[in-house]
Amino acid sequence: MTCKDAIAVLADFLEEALSPEAVRELEAHLRDCAPCRAYLNTYRKTRGLVARAGHAEMPAELKRAFVSSCSTSSRSRSAERGRSPERLCPLRRAA
Numbered sequence: 001m002t003c004k005d006a007i008a009v010l011a012d013f014l015e016e017a018l019s020p021e022a023v024r025e026l027e028a029h030l031r032d033c034a035p036c037r038a039y040l041n042t043y044r045k046t047r048g049l050v051a052r053a054g055h056a057e058m059p060a061e062l063k064r065a066f067v068s069s070c071s072t073s074s075r076s077r078s079a080e081r082g083r084s085p086e087r088l089c090p091l092r093r094a095a
């Protein structure tokens with residue numbers, strides 16, 4: 001198994017969706033490969049963060065405001081090149 005193979009199956013490994021043979025292969029690779037172990041740790045942590053963020057759901061109202069606040073300014077930004085983003089973003093201007 002190469003590092004590329006290992007990284008390709010890491011997600012399934014964490015979901016416990018790998019076959020026992022694949023798990024053995026991956027574990028054998030991880031034993032010999034410090035970079036992949038480090039990657040696995042980072043991956044685990046990141047997944048944890050994403051899961052926690054998913055629980056703290058952004059209120060729908062706030063989400064709508066967030067999505068709409070800068071969409072108009074980014075569209076006009078190329079036309080008004082040279083102006084500061086504060087001028088173009090209505091929310092930032094209000095704050």
Ligand SMILES: [Zn+2]
Nearest residue numbers: 003006033036
């Ligand atoms: Zn590796």
